[in-house]
Amino acid sequence: MAALYQLEIVTPMGRKFEGLVDNCVFRSTEGDVGILKGHSPYVAAIETGEIKIHTENGQTRYAAASEGFVHVSSDLVRILVSSCEWAEEIDPDQAKAEKEAARAKVAEAKTPEEKELAKYVLQKARIRRRVAKKRPDYVANKK
Amino acid sequence: MAGAGMRDVKRRIKSVESTMQITKAMQLVASSKLRRAKERVETARPYFNTLYETICAMAAGNTDKTNLYTRPREVRRKAYVVIAGDRGLAGGYNVNILRFAESQMDPETALVIPVGKRAVDYFSRRAYETRVFQEYAAVESIDLERSFELARLLTDLFRSGEADEVVLVYTEFASMLSQVPACRKILPLSFTAEELEGHSPADTFGAAEFDPSIGDVMARIVPQFVGGMIFGAISESFASEQAARRTAMEAASDNAEEMISSLSLAYNRARQGAITQEITEISSGFEALR
Numbered sequence: 401m402a403a404l405y406q407l408e409i410v411t412p413m414g415r416k417f418e419g420l421v422d423n424c425v426f427r428s429t430e431g432d433v434g435i436l437k438g439h440s441p442y443v444a445a446i447e448t449g450e451i452k453i454h455t456e457n458g459q460t461r462y463a464a465a466s467e468g469f470v471h472v473s474s475d476l477v478r479i480l481v482s483s484c485e486w487a488e489e490i491d492p493d494q495a496k497a498e499k500e501a502a503r504a505k506v507a508e509a510k511t512p513e514e515k516e517l518a519k520y521v522l523q524k525a526r527i528r529r530r531v532a533k534k535r536p537d538y539v540a541n542k543k
Numbered sequence: 544m545a546g547a548g549m550r551d552v553k554r555r556i557k558s559v560e561s562t563m564q565i566t567k568a569m570q571l572v573a574s575s576k577l578r579r580a581k582e583r584v585e586t587a588r589p590y591f592n593t594l595y596e597t598i599c600a601m602a603a604g605n606t607d608k609t610n611l612y613t614r615p616r617e618v619r620r621k622a623y624v625v626i627a628g629d630r631g632l633a634g635g636y637n638v639n640i641l642r643f644a645e646s647q648m649d650p651e652t653a654l655v656i657p658v659g660k661r662a663v664d665y666f667s668r669r670a671y672e673t674r675v676f677q678e679y680a681a682v683e684s685i686d687l688e689r690s691f692e693l694a695r696l697l698t699d700l701f702r703s704g705e706a707d708e709v710v711l712v713y714t715e716f717a718s719m720l721s722q723v724p725a726c727r728k729i730l731p732l733s734f735t736a737e738e739l740e741g742h743s744p745a746d747t748f749g750a751a752e753f754d755p756s757i758g759d760v761m762a763r764i765v766p767q768f769v770g771g772m773i774f775g776a777i778s779e780s781f782a783s784e785q786a787a788r789r790t791a792m793e794a795a796s797d798n799a800e801e802m803i804s805s806l807s808l809a810y811n812r813a814r815q816g817a818i819t820q821e822i823t824e825i826s827s828g829f830e831a832l833r
Contacts, residue, residue: 412587412591445759469763471601473600473751480594482767
């Protein structure tokens with residue numbers, strides 16, 4: 401197991417994670433970025449996307465996050481996003497329904513602004529759906 | 544004579560009773576709103592503080608003084624976002640925050656952005672330059688999403704040079720019984736030791752690398768940061784308002800009860816006096832007839 405470091409994920413709805421991890425991957429504006437221990441000080445903006453962490457007890461967890469940023473300092477990595485949901489917290493069927501609804505909205509949108517907004521909502525719904533599929537119980541059922 | 548006194552006292556009891564009904568009702572409403580507001584503060588506070596500390600740490604480590612958001616500017620206009628309540632009858636809540644805000648400002652350079660109807664009323668009647676965002680005038684209606692919208696407007700003000708500094712003035716919800724006016728500078732992202740007092744970053748570790756560049760990162764992070772700070776400050780203020788109102792209304796209800804009991808005493812005394820007097824009159828009249 402790789403070396404551990406302290407990770408915090410904080411949202412306006414509370415602290416979503418606080419603990420030791422050996423790896424975490426998130427979607428920055430430049431693409432997926434993974435952080436290991438000993439990373440140099442680093443700041444990047446986070447896009448709506450997936451966050452994947454590998455915790456100290458060997459568990460891999462997935463979350464659907466929206467915009468925010470990450471700050472890597474010498475001994476602490478902080479991810480601040482405006483929302484973050486763990487895969488376990490998302491209902492896959494509901495997420496699917498939401499995705500379909502969002503897709504319909506995009507098709508219906510008339511003005512460019514409406515379209516923009518609808519696409520944004522769809523993107524969020526897509527991520528939630530994708531993350532929901534990674535729920536441990538969902539994966540187990542599939543097998 | 545005694546009858547007139549009685550009627551007066553009766554009328555006063557009635558009026559105090561109806562006042563008490565109002566204060567009781569407001570107390571109940573404030574209590575239930577407070578419960579929700581307190582939850583919101585408790586969930587938002589880690590974000591509020593962590594966000595601020597992280598940005599401060601980032602600012603402290605940053606050596607690039609050319610970026611629009613991190614470069615200290617000559618301050619010609621200082622924008623104050625003053626968060627007060629929408630309604631009165633909250634004890635000293637509105638007065639405290641508005642006075643505190645005024646004590647922080649230099650009328651020459653201040654640009655006031657009031658949030659909350661009381662703040663809007665107060666500053667539009669005074670000789671301050673104000674900018675009212677009407678859609679955001681009611682503090683109760685501002686949720687997370689709307690905080691971010693307001694943040695975009697503020698960031699635009701800062702970017703266009705209409706404001707060289709942005710300061711949040713809000714009420715910190717210290718406890719159910721104590722709410723403290725506070726102010727925090729949020730833009731530009733360069734803080735003096737004095738401004739950081741009590742919020743010094745845990746570690747400063749030198750300049751961080753910005754991916755892809757400080758300009759791109761800041762353009763995305765700053766509206767997020769401002770939005771988060773507004774949301775936090777509004778959560779704190781709103782909980783403070785409800786707590787202040789509940790305390791004030793509790794005190795008012797207690798006072799009303801006390802008043803009613805002393806008035807009832809006066810009323811009963813007057814009634815008894817009137818009866819005694821009547822009996823005396825009747826019996827003395829009877830005496831005279833004999």
